[in-house]
Amino acid sequence: MKFQNLLVVLATVAGLALAAAPLAAQTIKIGVINTYSGPFATLGDLIDKGFKLYMKQNADKLPPGVKIELVIRDDGGPNPDKAKQLAQELIVRDKIQILTGVVFTPNAMAIAPLTQEAKLPFFIMNAGTSVITERSPYIARFSFTLWQSSYPMGAWASRKFKRAYIAVSDFAPGHDSEAGFERAFSEGGGKIVGKVRIPLANPDFVPFMQRVKDARPDVLFAFTPAGRQATQIMKAYGDLGLDKAGIKFIGPGDITTDEELPNMGDAPLGVITTHHYSAAATRPANKAFIAAWKKEYGEKSWPSFMSVGGWDAMDAIYYVIREQKGKIDPDRTMTLVKKYKNPNSPRGPIAIDPDTRDIIQNEYIREVRRVGGQLANVEFETIHQVKDPWKELKK
Numbered sequence: 001m002k003f004q005n006l007l008v009v010l011a012t013v014a015g016l017a018l019a020a021a022p023l024a025a026q027t028i029k030i031g032v033i034n035t036y037s038g039p040f041a042t043l044g045d046l047i048d049k050g051f052k053l054y055m056k057q058n059a060d061k062l063p064p065g066v067k068i069e070l071v072i073r074d075d076g077g078p079n080p081d082k083a084k085q086l087a088q089e090l091i092v093r094d095k096i097q098i099l100t101g102v103v104f105t106p107n108a109m110a111i112a113p114l115t116q117e118a119k120l121p122f123f124i125m126n127a128g129t130s131v132i133t134e135r136s137p138y139i140a141r142f143s144f145t146l147w148q149s150s151y152p153m154g155a156w157a158s159r160k161f162k163r164a165y166i167a168v169s170d171f172a173p174g175h176d177s178e179a180g181f182e183r184a185f186s187e188g189g190g191k192i193v194g195k196v197r198i199p200l201a202n203p204d205f206v207p208f209m210q211r212v213k214d215a216r217p218d219v220l221f222a223f224t225p226a227g228r229q230a231t232q233i234m235k236a237y238g239d240l241g242l243d244k245a246g247i248k249f250i251g252p253g254d255i256t257t258d259e260e261l262p263n264m265g266d267a268p269l270g271v272i273t274t275h276h277y278s279a280a281a282t283r284p285a286n287k288a289f290i291a292a293w294k295k296e297y298g299e300k301s302w303p304s305f306m307s308v309g310g311w312d313a314m315d316a317i318y319y320v321i322r323e324q325k326g327k328i329d330p331d332r333t334m335t336l337v338k339k340y341k342n343p344n345s346p347r348g349p350i351a352i353d354p355d356t357r358d359i360i361q362n363e364y365i366r367e368v369r370r371v372g373g374q375l376a377n378v379e380f381e382t383i384h385q386v387k388d389p390w391k392e393l394k395k
């Protein structure tokens with residue numbers, strides 16, 4: 001063979017070998033700060049199961065050769081100092097490229113300034129106090145705000161009831177829930193006859209419920225964190241006979257969170273809530289989600305709105321990775337996330353509001369009814385594509 005021809009052959013072989021070699025694997029580090037221990041551990045578990053199910057179902061949606069490494073940390077509950085320390089370590093030591101998770105507002109507030117200093121995109125899976133997204137331009141939220149559920153609830157309730165009592169957990173999302181409900185209920189001509197704030201740590205709901213009963217309102221509007229406290233307040237409502245005294249119970253969907261309904265007895269029957277997600281929703285995307293969930297976690301396991309927060313935030317993480325072909329630039333990530341939309345989330349159509357980086361979503365008015373032998377949040381009215389009312393009202 002002539003020398004020149006030999007060179008051509010060698011070059012071709014080398015080219016084929018290069019083409020056949022697997023692409024160098026590229027790993028993207030995602031930090032997760034979530035609540036895995038303490039009295040609120042079930043909440044972190046529901047979020048964790050949500051984003052892990054997403055990853056399992058969508059492994060083929062990452063660019064070829066791109067892998068995600070999760071660096072998962074437990075904040076143990078509402079504990080801002082711990083959350084801040086964990087975020088610092090994830091930034092400095094683990095060099096994460098995106099941060100996600102976070103159940104509790106105080107933790108998200110403590111982390112927010114660090115994400116601005118470090119230019120670290122932070123996709124919130126739960127924490128729902130309105131102001132959080134204003135604390136750093138690197139935050140986008142895939143959950144909800146308490147104003148998003150409580151303000152429409154106030155408007156709806158003002159058409160049915162005259163006198164309302166408000167009871168909320170005494171921390172930022174509770175204060176937002178109270179303010180959102182009070183504003184819309186009053187705007188609609190209703191009267192607030194009493195308000196009470198209940199401690200977040202180890203609350204005893206009975207004395208508070210007694211106070212509500214004595215005030216004889218038409219309706220009690222309450223917020224507690226989802227999970228076991230929701231069951232506790234529901235039981236106190238039933239045990240003290242507020243339902244029999246004719247006091248209707250309403251609130252944001254946190255108080256009838258899907259995974260706790262089987263633990264609540266019959267007390268929640270007839271309770272009306274406003275929320276962006278119900279496990280009982282019959283949308284095809286939700287039916288597919290529930291089927292996948294039960295296959296993965298068992299027939300008796302139910303996802304909650306927190307699981308869907310985890311699922312949707314992970315979908316947005318996959319989207320920004322895909323759009324950047326696996327090379328994460330913080331500012332480009334934020335530009336992209338402002339365009340994020342999913343017409344087909346289990347909760348219905350969602351989008352990130354480019355002006356606020358908060359989620360735009362439907363709010364459903366639901367009633368707890370017995371469906372097929374178990375309690376379910378049955379959606380009966382839809383308020384379409386709600387933006388965070390707190391931010392809309394201060395424009």
Ligand code: PHB
Nearest residue numbers: 104105127128173225226
């Ligand atoms: C919050 O801390 O923002 C929070 C916690 C639990 C909820 C809702 C909001 O159910």
